[in-house]
Amino acid sequence: MNKRLRRGARQATKHPHPANNPKSRAHSRTTLPVAEPRDVRRATVRLIRTDAKAFTAVLALNSLAAIAGLASPWLVGRIIDEVRRGGGTSAVDKLALAILMAATAQLLLARWARYVGHRFGERTLARIREEFVDRTLALPASVVERAGTGDLTARGTADVATVGTTLRDAGPELLINSVQVLFLLGAVVALDPLLGACGLLGLAGLWPVLRWYLRRARTGYLAEGTATSDVAEILAATASGARTVEALRLERRRVTASRDALETSRRTRLHTLFLRSVFFPSVEIAYLVPVATVLLVGGALHARGTISLGTVVAAALYLQQMVGPLDEILMRVEQLQSSGASFARVEGLAQAPRATDADSPTPADDRIDVTGVRYAYDRGGEVLGGVDLTVRPGERLAVVGPSGAGKTTLSRLLAGVDAPSAGSVTVGGVPVVALGPEVLRRQVVLVTQEHHVFLGTVRDNLRIAEPSATDEELWAALTAVGADAWVRLLPDGLDTALGDGGCRTDGSQAQQLALARVVLADPHTLILDEATALLDPTTARHTERALAAVLEGRTVIAIAHRLHTAHDADRVAVMENGLLTELGTHDELVAADGAYAALWRSWHGERPASPGTARA
Template identity: 60%
Template sequence: MTTKLPVADRVVVRRATLAMLAGDRWAVAGVLALHAASALAGLATPWLLGLIVDAVTGGGSGAVGVVDRLALAIAGCVLAQGLFTRYAEYAGHRFGERAVARLREDFVSRMLALPVSVVERAGTGDLATRSSVDVSTVGTMLREVVPVVVICSTQLVLLFTAVFLLDPLLGLAALTGLPPVYLVTRWYLRRASPAYLAEGAASAELTEALTTTAEGARTVEALRLTDERIRSGTTRVAGVWQARRATLALRSVFFPVVESSYAVPITVVLLAGGWFLARQTVTLGEVVAAALYLQRAIEPLDRLLQWMEQAQRGLASFARVLGVGQVPPEPRGGAATPDDRRLVLRDVRFHYGDGHEVLHGVDLTVGPGERLAVVGPSGAGKSTLARLLAGIDAPQQGVVRLGGVEVTDLDPAQRRRRIALVTQEHHVFLGSLRDNLVFAAPDATDDQLRAALVAVGADWYADLPDGLDTPLGDGVRTLAAADAQQLALARIVLADPDILILDEATAALDPSTARRTERALAAVLAGRAVIAIAHRLNTAHDADRVAVLSDGRITEIGAHDELVAAGGAYAALWHSWHGS
């Protein structure tokens, strides 16, 4: 069951937007100045055309010369506007790219700081959508929407101001088209943000469904689950379609009302201008200039309102991106005593969500250098116990302590250095074999990297064409499941933790290779505690102690020979394993 990550509210989004602008304030100021200069240069053209009209209608011997000079002035203003616009857009895109780069870095940092349990419950679909679609949408908003909003808003303010300066009465007439635009925009904005957030959530659910189906394609085929997965995908697609229909319904009201309002102020200005002209309170050139100003206002107003829809998408995506940072970080507690490496569980009880209790009062102590095997039937709670030992989850009752400090209270970085959990799910990162190893030990030499591979029996690395520099990962060179497991174990050798927890970490290896690998690990990690969730009882045979977990309780614990001699549950498992 997935748990949705939070979404930031409007206050958080507003503060983050202002902080982003303040972080590059000089670039923002430069963009605003260039756009303002472009808008001012554009204002001159209608005014100069109005002067030409007045010069022609007024007649006189010098009218031709006046018109020529005004025409040259118009050409100069058009050239200046083009240059200012070019550099304004260039500066705006540079600002947008820098801002997006910082946003991506911050998002990756926030995502990597998430507790593992939160990431698992959120699911890959939500995180994948936020890290790709949402970040990309925010980038589009910063690169394209913000400059358009700035320049169009500046142009509109200056254009309407220019009409008022020509004649206040014409200015009042020009405002007649704004009330319907204001009302429908207010109506739209109140509904757009929730609608686009719902659309983003529906897209995340669809991504989750498609991702899990693709990753489990072989399982789907083997268990004949194709029809069920198709129904699941169809349901998610229907959810996306429904969410997009809701946003489409908003746009189908918003844009027709807005576009039908464009002609209103021009019509009113021409009618009022004719009436004022008949009473000689304005000149024909002023009426023409006012009509041209309003005609020119259509384009920035149209662009502003059209990009407002994209801005709503961008703000909704920004809220989802920022929401990742609202997940409480892992607590940064104290440090365990260095010379005390005992892992102690006392009366540990645990359940997932509101479900039934998985572990019931577990008591266990693992000393430094001890090899403990945990065995038991499927569903006994072995993997849950491993997660509690690693500090991924915290018990609802009881404590899990390392060196006298609760594991979940340890500083996350220290906990990961001291306790390592390796499961049967391994990942080969896109990069060279060296890249896949060194993040476990950044200062390791090539000889140490090779030694770690040899220690876990990864002899296949010697056959790679470029050795440690051989590229690995999807689409380059895909490792077999067994090789990927050995690569993960080699990372553990390099990380050198105090406590190693193996949750069926050698499941992909054949029995003989798995046994050799486990013994090699035990030799390499001598002095470190190794807790193995064993699905093969050969692992239990080689351990110092064996703990039998059944129905969430430890029913037996002791050395292999002792438990076999006792004739209990472990002895039955051992004899069944050997067919005796």
């Protein structure tokens, strides 16, 4: 029992599980759904049907192994009866040899069944991983951002790993032991119906304990998983924003939040440990009841001469032999509660909003219309207070304004990352948020200063945007953004591995790779939200001009923090306090002597900038 409790505690530590506890959820910002038990059951049946032949083979082999295991107790009973009748050693030797053969057959069949079961589990786990990746990539960007990295990371790592352990180990073991228990019970009933009834009556004591445990386990493990996701989210956010935390002196606040999350996680883990500490000792006691009952009743029947001693011993051995499979089943049932909760989280992505191209409408042209757009974040005030803007196909538009004016929010709405609270953002007369991911990628691409270098080669990183691109096209894209020089200096050129274990890239190189991907994607509209902020001024200007040349004829919307971008644009839009206050060419706005003119003069150092307009 202690071994099982320690094993359960280790599993809880290694494989954190999902949660649905309101108390824990209060600290979580996840909006991703968790599948209901019926959905998990349907998904399980679907996975079994996909590999039905292997699953049938597992059942058949387990059944044959269980049948072979039935021989030994019956043969032991025959040996006892043979000895009591005064039979010779020849008969006993033959029965002993039969026991050895039956045990060998059971061993070989069980080993074969486990092998087939593990292969079935690995193939099924591969399907689950592929489905998870497909579903994650189909999630709208806004859903992913609101869910947070902690929840998705926990689902894609710990939860999937827990499901994999169940499919590889717990599932086959549960099948094997369930079949053994059924055959052992059937053997006791076949020996003597009355002894079989006594055995079943003794096992009935397991039901109340099992029911008590199952009614609490799923909620407990779901709560434990939610708490674990919250811890992961807080740690990830603190680590990624470490410089901001330090600059704003938020260390104590982040430490307090981390401690609160860890305390919630500790309480949920102690709760599941309490459930196991009640469940397993009760089970240990319940195991003794059927064996003791059969021995008492069987002894009384034997004393009356209505049953042979060999039959009583065989029945007791069958029930004693049942302890191992039952013990394994109940342990696997405990494991299934945690893995079932994990599977509910993994399968829950199927219920999340998905962006698909199947029913995506086709825009009539590349014209972008922003009409009466308002937007407010969930826990903040209104960021955009009614914006009207039309971006003509092929136009280069610069959006400038002080920090907090709503520029980045507007860019996210234009790219379809978020949907406006009111009003509409359309491309070619179609709402941007209604476009499927592939259609949207061909229409609008948003490039920010936050870039990611994927594990793989330079070629892999670039072909994410266009899988069919040739090496010549890859080099052309790198040349367009000024990245060809340093890529040619890499040990293996395009085949050089990047990321952990490979060549490291700095922020400016990561930005150039991201911009090269944009060139390969070749969208109709490109939104640059400070996309060259990490580049030095000279390289940034060269890259922006190179991009402008490559994207000639495309619509380019640049969130400008360097006003030379606005100077080169066809039109400039000025944002202030969530409103579009000025719109026109650079020369027109400078002549108007308004907010843009003040920004321009401040940028050139002609006079101090007015409050709130120090940064474009």
